[in-house]
Amino acid sequence: MSAARDMLCDTARAVFTGASDIAPVEEAGFALLLIPEAEGGFGGDWGDVDAVLQIAGVTVPDLPVAELILADADDRLRAAATVSLMAGAMGQALALSIEHVNMRQQFGRLLGKFQAVQQSLAVMACEVRAVEAAAAALAARLDAVGRDPSAADFEIAAAKLRANRAVGVVTAVAHQVHGAIGFTEEYDLHRVTIPLMRWRGAHGNDAHWAQILGRQAAGLGGRGLWEAITARGA
Amino acid sequence: MQGFALYPFDPPGDAAALRTDLRAWLAANQPAGDVVARANCWASFDANFSRALGAAGYVGMTLPTRYGGGDRHPLERYVVIEELLAAGAPVGAHWIADRQTGPLILRYGSEEQRQRYLPGIARGELYACIGLSEPGAGSDLAAVRTSARETAEGWRINGQKIWTTGAHFSHIMLALVRTEEGSERNAGLSQLLIDLDTPGITIRPIIDMAGHHDFNEVFFDDVLVPHGALVGERGQGWKQVTAELGLERSGPERYLSSHALLVALIDAAGPAPDPALATLIGELTAEIWTLRQLSMSTAAKLAAGEDPMVEASVVKELGNAFEQDMPRRVQAIIDRDWDDGDDLARLLRALLIASPSFSLRGGTREVIRGIIARGLGLR
Numbered sequence A: 001m002s003a004a005r006d007m008l009c010d011t012a013r014a015v016f017t018g019a020s021d022i023a024p025v026e027e028a029g030f031a032l033l034l035i036p037e038a039e040g041g042f043g044g045d046w047g048d049v050d051a052v053l054q055i056a057g058v059t060v061p062d063l064p065v066a067e068l069i070l071a072d073a074d075d076r077l078r079a080a081a082t083v084s085l086m087a088g089a090m091g092q093a094l095a096l097s098i099e100h101v102n103m104r105q106q107f108g109r110l111l112g113k114f115q116a117v118q119q120s121l122a123v124m125a126c127e128v129r130a131v132e133a134a135a136a137a138l139a140a141r142l143d144a145v146g147r148d149p150s151a152a153d154f155e156i157a158a159a160k161l162r163a164n165r166a167v168g169v170v171t172a173v174a175h176q177v178h179g180a181i182g183f184t185e186e187y188d189l190h191r192v193t194i195p196l197m198r199w200r201g202a203h204g205n206d207a208h209w210a211q212i213l214g215r216q217a218a219g220l221g222g223r224g225l226w227e228a229i230t231a232r233g234a
Numbered sequence B: 001m002q003g004f005a006l007y008p009f010d011p012p013g014d015a016a017a018l019r020t021d022l023r024a025w026l027a028a029n030q031p032a033g034d035v036v037a038r039a040n041c042w043a044s045f046d047a048n049f050s051r052a053l054g055a056a057g058y059v060g061m062t063l064p065t066r067y068g069g070g071d072r073h074p075l076e077r078y079v080v081i082e083e084l085l086a087a088g089a090p091v092g093a094h095w096i097a098d099r100q101t102g103p104l105i106l107r108y109g110s111e112e113q114r115q116r117y118l119p120g121i122a123r124g125e126l127y128a129c130i131g132l133s134e135p136g137a138g139s140d141l142a143a144v145r146t147s148a149r150e151t152a153e154g155w156r157i158n159g160q161k162i163w164t165t166g167a168h169f170s171h172i173m174l175a176l177v178r179t180e181e182g183s184e185r186n187a188g189l190s191q192l193l194i195d196l197d198t199p200g201i202t203i204r205p206i207i208d209m210a211g212h213h214d215f216n217e218v219f220f221d222d223v224l225v226p227h228g229a230l231v232g233e234r235g236q237g238w239k240q241v242t243a244e245l246g247l248e249r250s251g252p253e254r255y256l257s258s259h260a261l262l263v264a265l266i267d268a269a270g271p272a273p274d275p276a277l278a279t280l281i282g283e284l285t286a287e288i289w290t291l292r293q294l295s296m297s298t299a300a301k302l303a304a305g306e307d308p309m310v311e312a313s314v315v316k317e318l319g320n321a322f323e324q325d326m327p328r329r330v331q332a333i334i335d336r337d338w339d340d341g342d343d344l345a346r347l348l349r350a351l352l353i354a355s356p357s358f359s360l361r362g363g364t365r366e367v368i369r370g371i372i373a374r375g376l377g378l379r
């Protein structure tokens, strides 16, 4: 990660933490993230957007940070932004779950020492990893094509669909290993799991993106699909 | 596991040209063969194809030229195996030698072993098998009992391996054996490179539920191999095997071995599939795209000299789940009878039958999840 992005993330963490409305985020200049430096902006790329939105997904999932950064962008870019929010929130759900099972004891042992709990969390971690990878690969593609959503249509569809499909397992396992405490208003878990449920349906649910991607793949043909995937990256 | 970033997949040279050249080579050299052999193609044996592939420089690519290799970067090899698997090329004969035995001999083997085995591996002519599992040592590999005692003439081996894929056509076995009498668990184990034509070795087929002869039982009855058969350090077998498994788990074969079915599904669906079929194709496409990103990132990390044990396990877990899910979901939606003879029906049947093995071979699902849980700090 570049030094500039590190600083950007530090700022995002500092500004977002505890923010109860969008005003401090606006004041900190996040609307300028994608504006070129020549026009007085930050001159960031989608990798920066991804990093900032992953933090927003953890700290301020209910504030319209993505809307602020993207202004009047194409809805497909909003779908892409949602993938980053989801990756962040899923990482947080995993972190909270690990923390919890390493603290809570039952039957005289930490929950995390029970193999059934370990195996569930491994399954969840794989889903989180998949979404993080999808977000990162989508960001790389968007930056490679100058953020033209038409040139990244395949990646947007694939990444949003993959993220949507991870929501079920991630929220279910996170709540299961938390027990009743995770179902309370006081405890932080719902601060990421409810947004995840909401984001699954926002800017294209599973059926929406699966149809688009499925028709695109079918149009390419069996062999053509592989050729397209390899031609689009690495 | 926190703070995940994709490791850049950046092979040196012109990867696109490497891909194009190989596609052209495959168009001219891949045997038409049966469509079913294109699925699970790293279990498809074809000695002529392996030899031709070796002659074209696509086997042992990462080995140094002085041992007959191509001195290529591991990510160039990745591009090549990705293409071979996506095309369903019959790479089973040389697969294990190329993927893991060759690199392991290069890393830990003596100069004599390298000169003796690597050139044949790079020609695609010398095949290897993996001698880990035993009747009493499956998931619990540290329970290995096959013993090798050092004598004046060499190592004397007694015991049994099981589930050994390709032992019946392989020239060598890289075996994990107990070299220290009275040692327990993962101490006192070493790796021996055993020529399979040595007297005292009996190889018996085990027919799998698909009716294929892929794996075997291998018996060692007072088998004498030279002192020089020891690979790496005596007593360090456990450590070396663990490194070998890293090579085995994260490759594109963990999500591309059923690729032929996806290709057949899409081709059968035609350019304008009905909504249910389009949904399925879309979901499968999203999954292979994602898996490919994870697998490439893990390969890049491995190539950079890191040990991505947890990432490799994530690729295997998700890849296995995808490959077991796919035939079930395809069957749930397409209209085919079990005995239908078209490509799609035959691939479907073959993969439904093969798929239980995906989460067993190379480490069971439970063992893999245990490794991931350790990476999460839970064990």
Ligand SMILES: Cc1cc2nc3c(=O)[nH]c(=O)nc-3n(C[C@H](O)[C@H](O)[C@H](O)COP(=O)(O)OP(=O)(O)OC[C@H]3O[C@@H](n4cnc5c(N)ncnc54)[C@H](O)[C@@H]3O)c2cc1C
Pocket: B129, B130, B131, B132, B133, B134, B137, B138, B139, B140, B162, B163, B164, B165, B166, B215, B357, B360, B361, B362, B363, B364, B365, B366, B367
């Ligand atoms: C097609 C195929 C090819 C193979 N090729 C080779 C080869 O070339 N060389 C080789 O050495 N081996 C090979 N194997 C063997 C493979 O590595 C073993 O099958 C595997 O390690 C599991 O061992 P097992 O079959 O004895 O099952 P077991 O270890 O008996 O396990 C049975 C079930 O119990 C579960 N289990 C076991 N212990 C635990 C635990 N502590 N906690 C939770 N669950 C547990 C397992 O996950 C599994 O689901 C092959 C297997 C297959 C299917």
